[in-house]
Amino acid sequence: MELPNSYWDKLASRYPRYTDVSIQKDASFIFGVAMDFGVEFENKTILDIGCGTGTLAIPLASKASKITALDLSQPMLDIFSHDAKILNLDDKIDIITSSWDDFALNQTYDISIASMTPAVxxxxxxxxxxxxxxxxxxxxxxxxxxxxxxxxxxxxxxxxSKSKTFGQTKKFVEHLLSKNIHHTLSYFETFWSDDYGFDDAFEYCISHLERFGIKANEAIIKDTLNAVRQNDKITFTTNAQKGVVVFKKLFV
Ligand SMILES: C[S@@+](CC[C@H](N)C(=O)[O-])C[C@H]1O[C@@H](n2cnc3c(N)ncnc32)[C@H](O)[C@@H]1O
Structure with missing residues (x-):
């Protein structure tokens, strides 16, 4: 199911920033796989598609010559831009509000990144x-x-049961294989926790059930949330597998 733009706008204030410990762990794994494959970030032009709050762009900005970071969600980009300014990185980063479909590619970049985004x-x-x-x-x-x-x-x-499969990484790898593009693939596990008040937790459950195509029974959700609430807080813990694929253009 395609998520509406408003989903990302609403998520922005909760979305982890570059300082988040779980995101930092993911980022260092991703950069490690890339460097093992021969990627050097120093003095490179980097395009970050669906950059969100800058979770990958911010740690790369001090090494890169320039980062072009695009996202369709203005609230995500406002947080990114705020953090980049505080870190004095704003002259290194061009932040662009655009969908990937609408973005006019007028140049190529030394490195392009698409991380956890439906944009790609x-x-x-x-x-x-x-x-x-x-x-x-x-x-x-x-x-x-x-x-x-x-x-x-x-x-x-x-x-x-969960009707959705999470095999986006496999689909991308199959595409690279069909084009004979040299690449490497590594999977890693990640986990994170989020605290919600009762009303937000209720909405979170409805939207997640809908994403699996399940018509929510409100009474079941309320009973379940009441059983797990601690004071006014409900903690959701997610663990998931992510895949990182690094490819090299043939003519490099
Ligand atoms: C899960 S976040 C990933 C953020 C960041 N890349 C990361 O790895 O932490 C997905 C981001 O993709 C953006 N996005 C979704 N669809 C997009 C599209 N069609 N074009 C550009 N950005 C998009 C969302 O606004 C959101 O900021």
Missing amino acids: SSIKHFDKFIYSTSGYGIFVGWGDYKNNDIVDILIAKHNA
Whole structure:
């Protein structure tokens, strides 16, 4: 199911920033895989598609010569821009409000990155992403599973199962294989926790069940949330597999 733009706008204030410990761990794994494959970030032009709050762009900015970071969500970019300014990195980063579809590619970049973003999810998007780099590309997507303790309980209580597969990384790798593009693939596990008040937790459950195509039973959700609430706080813990793919353009 395609997520509306408003989903990302609403998520922005909760989305982790570059300082988040779980994100920092993911970022250092991703950069490690890239460097093992031969990527050097120093003095390179970097395109970050669906950059969000700058979780990858900010740690790369001091090394890169220039980062072009685009995202369709203004609230995500406002947080990114705020953090970049505080870190005195704003002259290193061009932040652009645009969807990947609408972004006019007037140049190629030494390195293109698409991390955890539906911006790069169809064959057309993959091709534009591959075309956007003259050197290396770094793609990060879901692996084979994503488990959320409370949502999983609710799915079972609705006598349903997860209809969605999280194999976006596999789809991208198959595309690279079909084009004979040299690449490497590594999977890693990540986990994070989020605290919500009751009303926000209720909305979170409804939207996650809908994403699995499950019609939510409000009474079941309220009972379940009441059973796990501690004071006024409900903690959701997610563990998931992500995949990182690094490819090299043939003519480099
Ligand atoms: C899960 S966040 C990933 C942020 C960051 N790349 C990271 O790895 O932490 C997904 C981001 O993709 C952006 N996005 C979704 N669809 C997009 C599109 N079609 N074009 C550009 N950005 C998009 C969202 O606004 C959101 O900021």
